[in-house]
Amino acid sequence: MPASSLVIILAMVGYAVYKQSQRHEVVGSSRFRLAIIYGVVGIAIGGYHVPPNGLAWLFLGLSVALSVVVGLARGRYTRIWAEGGSVYAQGTALTIGLFLGMVVVKFALGTVAYFAGISDSGGIGEVLLMIAVMVAFQAELVWRRAQPLGARESSKDVVGVAR
Template sequence: MSVYELIAILGLTSYAIYQQTRRHEVVARTRVKLTFIYLAVGLLIGGMHLPSTPLAAVFLVISILLSLIVGQIRGRLTRLWVEDGKVYSQGTPLTVAIFLGLIASKFVLGTIAYFTHASDTGGIGEILIMLAIMMAIQAELIHRRAMRLEDEPVVGDASLA
């Protein structure tokens, strides 16, 4: 891993944690902004390589499944609420820990793949692309949850009488 890759992953991880822990309005058109940032940087610093062995394909499938599962979990556990007619979201310590755990698992999978000679082509770019998959799933779930919250009647609303 080069110094530039390390700086990229640390910068993007710090930014993602900041974004997760701050309160922000759920806005449909910007829900995948962070996903595209991770995807673009991942492609720029190495991208993905097709698996060259069956074991490498297994590692890739495990990595994709982890991203999908964690995206589902985080999308369901992110805190949502309505305030002044707008839906807001904020990550929790648990969702941040799950995010960091996913990153750590990607490094562990890559290390195991390298030492078992399953693959030596994976890198930071591939990790960022897998994180982008997780973020896309999470963003879509949060958006759908937010839409349901927007549709719920407000208790005490005079227009319901």
């Protein structure tokens, strides 16, 4: 992996941890913003290739499944509350730990696939795409949990006005 890719992944992981630790308003129309950012950067960086064999497809499937499961767990354990007519969310030590653990497992899966001769085509772009999948599932679950508390669909909605 080139040093530039390592710097990018470290910056993206640092940014994600920072964003998770900050309180933010839950707004439906922007819930997938972070997932889109990760997906676009993952595609722009490249490093994703079609798996060359059945075992590589299995590894990819496991990676996607892990992203979905971790995303749902993070969505379930993200702290959500209503305050002043808005609904807010903030990551917890558990959700941040799940995120960091998933990144480590993604790199471990790639390393195992490489040294076992299963696939040598995985890269940083693939890791970022898997993070995008996780963040998208988390965002959707947080949104669904926030709706009954009165979360706004759009940033143009007026805070505190009954719908």
